[in-house]
Amino acid sequence: MALALQAYTFLQQYTEAWLHPAPKKTSNPLRLGVLSSAQINAAAVIHPVETHEDVILYAIASRDASTARLQAKKYSFQKSYGDYQSLLDDPLVDFVYISTPNGLHYEWAYKALQAGKHVLLEKPFTSNAEEAQKLVEFSQKSGKILMEAFHWQFHPAAHHFRQTLDSGEHGKIIRTNARMTASPAVPAGDIRWQYDLAGGSLMDMTYAMSFTRFALKAHTPKEVLSAHARTADHDSKVDAAMTADLLFESGYGYDVVSKIYTDMARSSLLSVIPRLWELPSIEVETEKSKIYFYNAMMPHIYHYISVTDKATEKTEYHKYFTGGPQWSKTGRATQPYWSTYRYQLEAFVDKLRGREPAHWVTGEESIDEMKSIDSVYVRSGLPLRPTSALAK
Known part of the structure; x- marks a missing residue:
């Protein structure tokens, strides 16, 4: 997808x-x-x-x-x-x-x-x-x-998603479930299948880990409870798919169990029809609600954030394409037709020009993302992706 x-x-x-x-x-x-x-x-x-x-x-x-x-x-x-x-x-x-x-x-x-x-x-x-x-x-x-x-983190929809979780209206987070799949499969011969080039589903589809850590305001897993890889036919070091259960200490002050699923070769219906309902997404279950961010990866194309009340089973749907809690603070004009990439560029240029960006991905967050990915590979029994000679 x-x-x-x-x-x-x-x-x-x-x-x-x-x-x-x-x-x-x-x-x-x-x-x-x-x-x-x-x-x-x-x-x-x-x-x-x-x-x-x-x-x-x-x-x-x-x-x-x-x-x-x-x-x-x-x-x-x-x-x-x-x-x-x-x-x-x-x-x-x-x-x-x-x-x-x-x-x-x-x-x-x-x-x-x-x-x-x-x-x-x-x-x-x-x-x-x-x-x-x-x-x-x-x-x-x-x-x-x-x-x-x-x-994806620079789009107003992502900021509203975080605001919904921060509000406290829905109680504590109980669990999360994030996924990203490719249907039809990533073509054979693509560089994402090459171990020496740091290929693998968990690497290419790192969004699933990013969605999870973003929702929980988490650093790295306290424990990888389980991790199972479906390896590529041509190379057992490369994960065609990865499923993992992780225990995070959330930024809200309590532990949460999270599931991630990545798959570079998810089967298509009749081998040609993509699974549109499997666009990269995350579900967060709280004490009172189930909050689902559909197409979190590219919300500028289409997305919704649904909030289902567990007691009444009523669901509200929300969509956001401009403004939002973080962009509004900058006083900068945003446009509803901007892609996630355009929002990202706006923030990056603001940083280069000495202005406060609406959002930023820090170096520490990127280190934590890679540590999280490494921990899943270790638990699954697969080797870490090779280190550049320049970094040794």
Whole structure:
């Protein structure tokens, strides 16, 4: 389903670009450099930059010079580079967006920081917690800004979801259940199936862990109660699917049992019909209610937050596309057609410009996310994803 969501986001952003012309750029906009020619780039950063008045598409790099040139022409970048380091050596690049395969995140984020660039780094942050710890420490020493691109957390719907849980109206949280599946399956041969590139369902679908930790205001599990992997046919080190039960100490001051389920090869009905009801989501059961955030990953496409009263069995549905408790505090105007990625870019630029962002994913949170993922792999009996030689 993740691939379908991305495709729909591409279509949506093309449509919105036509309906809402690009604003005039500021006199001294930030210059973006993109490392890789990954398919996600268009939705994740290129189209959001097109609608942001304070950022321009400056340079893109690929390991193949002709690919970089084609991408630059297609999206109107000013420059292209046939290798990543040459882009990092360009003194005019202010910040970079890195969407390389997972296993290369540490290397190129480290080199970007070393080159004096701020970094917006695709999830999962790194291959494992050891890399995450070292990368955050290096970013702090470098004085440059580094953030993991958990875009969903920047959308008003996510903030209203948290506000609902914070209100206390529904009593204590009893349990949570988060899932993310791919139906049809992630294609064979995709880099997400490669162990050496830090592939696996728990890595690629780290959203399920993120939804859970966000809802609970939690750090890392106190205990992984159980973890079971369905391994890939071609490599027993790679999890095609992962199911885990975890015990968290929540930020509300009590323990909660949480279930996560990730699956890169969920069967489709008749092998072609996707399971639309399985869009990435989380259910939170409290003493009084069941709160369900449907399509938490990309709520700009479609979402709802349902609240079911356990006593009366009555359900209320809520949808949020603009404003919200965190964006309202900034006094910044937001638009209902903005994608999660556009909200994320707004916050990232605010941080670079010295303004207080509406939301932020801290380095400590990214370390905790990778520690949580590592703990599930250990409990399941699978090896951790390999550490970059640069981090050893």
